[in-house]
Amino acid sequence: MxxxxxxxxxxxxxxxxxxxxxxxxxxxxxxxxxxxxxxxxxxSASTKLFHGGLRYLEFLELRLVRESLREREVLLRAMPHIAWPMRFVLPLDPEMRFAGHSPVSRLLSVAMPWARGRRPNLVIRAGLFLYDTLGTREILPGTSSLDLRRALEGKPLQDRLARAYEYSDVWVDDxxxxxxxxxxxxxxxxxxxxxxxxxxxxxxxxxxxxxxxxxxxxxxxxxxxxxxxxxxxxxxxxxxxxxxxxVRLVRGSHIVTRRLFDHDKAYFLQGQDGRIVFAIPYQGDFTLIGTTDVDHDGPPDQAVCTPEEIAYLCDFVSRYFRRPVTPADVVWTFSGVRPLYDDGSSSATAAxxxxxxxxxxxxxxxxxxxxxxxxxxxxxxxxxxxxxxxxLPGTTAAWTAGVPLPGGDFAVDGAGALSQALMRDHPFLTPGWANRLVRAYGTEAAQILAGARTAADLGRDFGATLTESELRWMIRQEWARDANAVLWRRSKLGLRLSPEQVAAVEDYIASERVAA
Missing domain, CATH: 3.50.50.60 (FAD/NAD(P)-binding domain)
Known part of the structure; x- marks a missing residue:
């Protein structure tokens, strides 16, 4: 022992x-x-956000929202390679009616009978004001208004949507x-x-x-x-x-489609069932849409995005976008089971x-x-x-606030400069390739590329800029044990590789494990 x-x-x-x-x-x-x-x-199955939880304000989870908001910038400073600021567009839908079951929606139905079934714009703005003020902000800009009839962000949306609010949260590679x-x-x-x-x-x-x-x-x-x-x-x-x-098991499913809009902001969309869904730029050429909230009865490792959930998410965002999103547009799905504390809530959304x-x-x-x-x-x-x-007598004090994760020892706005430095040192890198490496490994990308004067120096090319040198790094430094670990968790290159290329990655990992 x-x-x-x-x-x-x-x-x-x-x-x-x-x-x-x-x-x-x-x-x-x-x-x-x-x-x-x-x-x-x-x-690995989250919506991939460091966020305060704007929707949680409706359920009066003020302590959770406050703590989350204050953490966003602490975490952002510690991992600027895998996390970055993102602006979210919240369209105001004049036709929206929903069945809300939160404490705030019940209060509104009594205090504002005329607003029953709606989140009045004033209430939304008040929530965003709390969102801006409950947490400390030094990096992330606050809420602003947006005229969708004139803004680029309005072009993908339907004509009835004229106004929006825009606020900040943080994207993270979970x-x-x-x-x-x-x-x-x-x-x-x-x-x-x-x-x-x-x-x-x-x-x-x-x-x-x-x-x-x-x-x-x-x-x-x-x-x-x-x-x-x-x-x-x-x-x-x-x-x-x-x-x-x-533990209450709640399944959250997401779909990924080809890119639905040509800008780097995300959308926060309200549904008629009281829920919200995000549409987020993803891996350059794609859009991530989610999430659902349904109680999960089976084994946690058998969670899948059902046809009903795919249809739900497609119908949800199609209420907002000019071009309807259909199940045929979906190129990938993923599902995770949230292990929530069972507090007796009547619905998965309210837990x-x-x-x-x-x-x-x-x-x-x-x-x-x-x-x-x-x-x-x-x-x-x-x-x-x-x-x-x-x-645990003698344990030292808390220390993690502000201490960077591996590869994160550079400024929050320094990813671009780091990519440029990589391309200067390794002229064979394309901007997209350099940016991908920086967004995965930060300053440690230089170790993966060390000594390489040509792409051939990085060994075998598995496709989509995945090389033998990078694959060895994931196996030896990051505990990657199979192709799924490499292509769908440590990277999302599974979106870009053919079945034959995936098989080649799997074979290489198997040979490395045998050699080890």
Whole structure:
């Protein structure tokens, strides 16, 4: 049995890797086990935004919104390669009627009977005012008004839409966020184990004995259950702990189409069912549309975007765009299961997105992590360590605010200059290729390209600018174990490669793993 660690983390999503990074940076010994791939489930299936949650204001989740808004710029400064500011256009639809079930919509139906079934523009503007003022803003511009009849942003929209508000949030590459947290944790001493399911965890004396499905066993002083959609299974079937707390599994599905508009802003669209859907520029040539909110009954790893969800999202955005979006326009779909804390809400949409940390200290401590948003993952990690502090004497103070993730050691507005520097040092790079590398690896892109004077120096070309040098980096530095890990999580190059090219990537990874 390996040397005991202070913490054993179950789960390699954003919460697990965020906690591992924070703890390792405080001098704690950490081991993390992930049953599949890092970001292999919920954490790679988000809408890919650091956002305050404008819609959450309707459900009076002010603490969550305030914390999220304040985090946006903290995170942006730490990862300017994988996150960047984005403006969102919120069209005001004069014909919109919806069935709202939030506390605010119920209050409006009483206070403003004439507005029943609507979000009056004044209320929307008030919400955006709160959005601008609840959080600290130094980088992101505030809300402004937009005349859609004159603006470029109005050209893709239907004629009835004349006015809009425009506000700021932040785009983030969610799967790379997880991988970079894991890399930083490892650089600070954490042991990251990928492709290893925890079969059993039991209290043994003053600590935990954790056994993996492959037979390896470890000891730790504290167990952290950050298994996301599998958190309930860990409680019941792995750790065999009594608990009345439950996870509510809510499926969020997205569709990707060819580019629907020729600008770099996103749309925030209101639906007649009270929900909202985003239409976001994606990977240069595509548009990301989502998300749905439906209770999920099956295994978390079998979540798929159903034909009904595809039709729902197409119909939703077709109410706004001049050219209808149909299922035939969809080039890719993805779905994730959000592990929300079951607060008894009547609908999946109304269920809280806030995180809940539950400490079982009846013996060696076990911390269960429920819910949470990608935007608040860093604060969740700090809260987890604060909750465990009485059981971890001598732990140092919080440190992650403002500390860059690997490759993020440059200015928020410095990606363009970094791309230019790469092209100067490696003249064979095209602007698109250089920008892609910077947006994935930041300052570490120079290590992938080191010594290359021609494209041939980077080894085999797998297509869409994916080279052997970059593929080796993902295998050796980022725990990539198969083609899906490379093409749909650490990059989105699966949108651009043929089946034959995908097979070549899979074969190369298999040969590298055998050689290792």
């Amino acid at each position: 390996s040397q005991a660690t202070d913490l054993f983390v179950i789960g390699g999503g954003i919460n697990g890797t965020g906690i591992a990074r924070d703890a390792a940076g405080r001098g704690l010994s950490v081991r993390l086990a992930e049953q599949g791939d890092l970001a292999g489930a919920t954490s 799967a790379r966020l997880v991988v970079l947290n894991a890399r930083d944790a490892a650089a600070r001493g954490a042991d990251i184990i990928v492709g290893a399911r925890v079969a059993e965890a039991r209290r043994d004396g003053d600590g935990w004995c954790v056994r993996l499905a492959d037979g390896r066993a470890f000891r730790a002083g504290v167990l952290i259950n950050a298994a996301g959609p599998w958190a309930g299974r860990v409680i019941r079937d792995v750790a065999h702990l009594p608990s009345a707390e439950r 809280t997105r806030d995180y809940v940390l539950s400490l079982d200290a009846d013996g060696p401590p076990c911390l269960h992590v429920f819910g949470g948003k990608i935007t608040t993952y860093r604060r969740l990690a700090e809260a987890a360590l604060a909750k465990l502090a009485p059981h």
